[in-house]
C-alpha cells in the first residue's frame with residue numbers, strides 16, 4: 636500500500652505533489668543519524684589477529700598484507716598492549732614455527748610457538764581482553780594441510796582431531812580463554828570439548844570456525860604463515876556455492892559444544908552470516924580475512940578508494956548482517972575511532 640492510499644494526500648503542503656513522508660528528516664544532521672542508527676559496531680566487537688614467528692629478531696612485514704607483521708616476542712607484547720589500549724574486544728593468536736614437519740609437532744608442544752605467544756600476551760595484558768588461540772596444524776605441517784595425512788595422502792580426520800584436542804589443552808594451559816578450531820574436521824568440537832573438560836578446563840570456551848569456505852580470499856594468509864600447501868583444501872572446507880551446508884556445520888558444532896560459531900570469509904558470505912544469525916542462539920562471529928584486507932589496502936594505496944571509509948563501511952556491513960564478533964586485521968587501528 637502506498638502512503639497516499641493509507642493516509643491521503645499531503646493537504647497541508649503548498650505543493651500538493653510534495654512528499655508527506657520524508658526519510659531524509661532522520662538523516663539531516665550527525666546527531667540525528669547517530670540517534671537513528673539501527674546497528675553500530677563498537678570496539679568490543681573487534682578481534683585483532685596477531686602472529687608470532689619463532690626465531691625472529693626483527694618484526695617482518697607480510698609482503699601481501701602491508702601493515703601486518705610477523706612479530707618477535709617483544710613486538711607481539713607491544714602490539715597486544717596497544718590493541719588493548721585501543722579497546723579491542725579480543726585478540727586471536729597464531730604461531731609460525733621455525734621448523735615444520737609432517738605431523739605439525741609444534742602445535743601440541745607445551746612450549747610450541749603459539750603457547751609461548753599465549754603466555755607472553757597473558758602476562759602482558761592479563762584478562763583485560765579476551766585471548767583466543769587458533770587450533771590448526773597448517774602452520775606447523777610441512778605439507779601445509781590442516782591435519783595429518785593418511786597413506787593415500789588424504790587428511791586423516793580422526794587422527795587430526797586427536798592432535799587438535801592436545802593442542803586445545805596446551806593452549807588452555809598457556810592461558811587461552813577461548814580456543815578456535817579452524818581445521819574443518821568432522822567431530823573436532825566434541826573431541827576438543829572432551830579433552831578440555833578432562834584436563835580441568837571446563838571454563839575455556841570454544842569458538843568454532845563452523846562455516847568455513849574453501850576460499851581464495853585466504854591467499855595472503857599463506858604468506859603470513861609461510862604456508863607450503865601442496866594441493867588445496869576443497870576436500871574439507873566448504874564449496875562457495877553451498878548455503879544449507881552451513882546450517883548443518885553450525886548445528887553440528889553447537890550440538891558438539893561450540894560456545895560461539897564463525898562464518899569465514901566475511902564480506903563475500905554475508906548471506907551466510909545472516910542465515911546463521913537467524914538460526915542459532917549462540918553468538919555469531921565472522922572473519923574478515925587476509926584477502927579482504929589486502930584488496931582494500933591495495934586499492935587505497937593506488938588512491939582509488941577512501942581507505943578509512945571503506946574499512947568502516949565493511950565493518951558496519953558485517954555487523955549489520957548479524958556478526959557480533961568480527962575478526963579483522965584492522966581491529967586495533969579502527970577500534971579507537973569507533974563509538975564506545
Ligand code: PBG
Pocket residue numbers: 769770771772773774817852853854855856868923924925926
Ligand atoms: C587456519 C586458518 C586460516 C585462516 C585462519 N585460520 C587459513 C586457511 O584455512 O587456509 C585464514 C585467515 C585469513 O585468510 O586471514 N590456520
